[in-house]
Amino acid sequence: QVQLVESGGGLVQPGGSLRLSCAASGSIFSINAMGWYRQAPGKQRELVAVIISDGSTVYADSVKGRFTISRDNAKNTMYLQMNSLKPEDTAVYYCSARKGYSTYWGQGTQVTVSS
Numbered sequence: 747q748v749q750l751v752e753s754g755g756g757l758v759q760p761g762g763s764l765r766l767s768c769a770a771s772g773s774i775f776s777i778n779a780m781g782w783y784r785q786a787p788g789k790q791r792e793l794v795a796v797i798i799s800d801g802s803t804v805y806a807d808s809v810k811g812r813f814t815i816s817r818d819n820a821k822n823t824m825y826l827q828m829n830s831l832k833p834e835d836t837a838v839y840y841c842s843a844r845k846g847y848s849t850y851w852g853q854g855t856q857v858t859v860s861s
Contacts, residue, residue, distance in 0.1 A: 755855030773845070777799065
């Protein structure tokens, strides 16, 4: 089992920045990939960014150039640096970890972009 806890969400004005953190614990050995997903009200959960065990990254087109995913293996923590935030980035952001055939999820953290 892998436990994931997100933090860092909040209210920010358009154009502002936030950094989300995801702390992993439990059986974290051999996690293949970790990622961030988001779900806005009335919409399906969507991929934001993924970081693979070799360090390669994948981003949704909507966040390319604005968001950066990173991972600190020594701290078992993944981050999402979000810059130039837009109202359409408002959503609950979820951390995920894939290990073998299993996917684990955090409880989510709310990000609201509004003036």
